[in-house]
């Protein structure tokens with residue numbers, strides 16, 4: 001005899017574990033480890049959802065479960081509007097091998113009536129949903145993460161070898177505001193590696209050339225050009241508006257200014273450098289930023305490693321060195337990856353780790369970096385408390 005709806009539901013209820021809304025709220029408040037799954041339709045989701053929930057409409061459950069719910073042993077709580085669809089969904093998930101599934105009872109409508117916290121999804125336009133669909137499909141990004149990126153602001157120091165690929169990928173990813181600091185104009189010898197520029201823009205200021213490439217790639221991105229050199233006089237003004245700094249500069253005076261501003265203003269700096277066939281990347285995560293962003297332990301700062309610049313006569317020669325063009329692409333895109341992770345609050349950053357890359361041997365290595373208690377800037381007894389313009393390195397050499 002075919003099963004009737006009441007029989008089916010009675011069977012499903014028997015097979016699935018229910019959790020009350022009060023209990024669910026208690027667990028969420030206590031930050032208990034659980035995956036909350038909203039099985040309602042897209043339109044219902046857009047009207048609001050329980051914070052932290054993953055949207056997985058019941059109609060797509062079998063199709064998308066394994067993409068969105070990677071761990072079959074994770075504790076999963078499904079909810080819908082009233083508790084029926086989520087019970088059916090929980091039963092289906094169990095059949096798919098998920099071992100620890102519960103269903104909230106009743107559901108979102110009652111949750112809202114109780115005045116429990118809800119969140120409304122960010123408003124992305126249809127064009128943005130289409131453009132960023134491959135991001136949105138990643139549960140670690142989703143619509144909320146994409147909306148976060150669109151509201152994010154990254155400052156790029158330099159639109160050169162490292163800044164070019166970093167800017168292109170940050171723009172493609174939909175980072176909403178990109179500040180670009182560069183006082184140079186495009187030269188034909190740049191084009192072997194600085195892929196944001198073009199032959200037709202030789203002689204144009206780099207910030208202008210970069211803005212043009214970015215606007216053609218992604219009109220969602222606002223470029224703020226700073227055709228100036230960074231000094232102690234403007235470093236705080238340049239940093240103040242941005243969440244993350246991507247440093248692609250290659251001289252000592254700037255490196256120390258960037259470091260000190262990063263520590264004092266609490267801004268994460270993703271540092272990259274290149275020489276011939278070798279490159280390196282690390283993330284400087286000052287204490288204030290680590291705390292604010294919930295990104296774990298702070299990293300050492302640049303002065304923990306090199307308290308002062310070398311005296312000018314010992315500084316590396318400023319003679320132009322050769323560099324394998326594509327190396328810039330590798331290091332610059334690693335920097336962009338770090339920036340995006342910081343903005344999304346996902347993954348493990350390179351804070352406290354120096355990643356080195358040898359393109360000839362095609363090898364990556366990692367070095368641990370340690371904070372120095374004697375650090376003149378981030379240590380407990382700082383001896384440097386205002387910006388220093390170190391000058392003359394290259395002029396002398």
Ligand SMILES: [Zn+2]
Nearest residue numbers: 301304375378
């Ligand atoms: Zn330090």
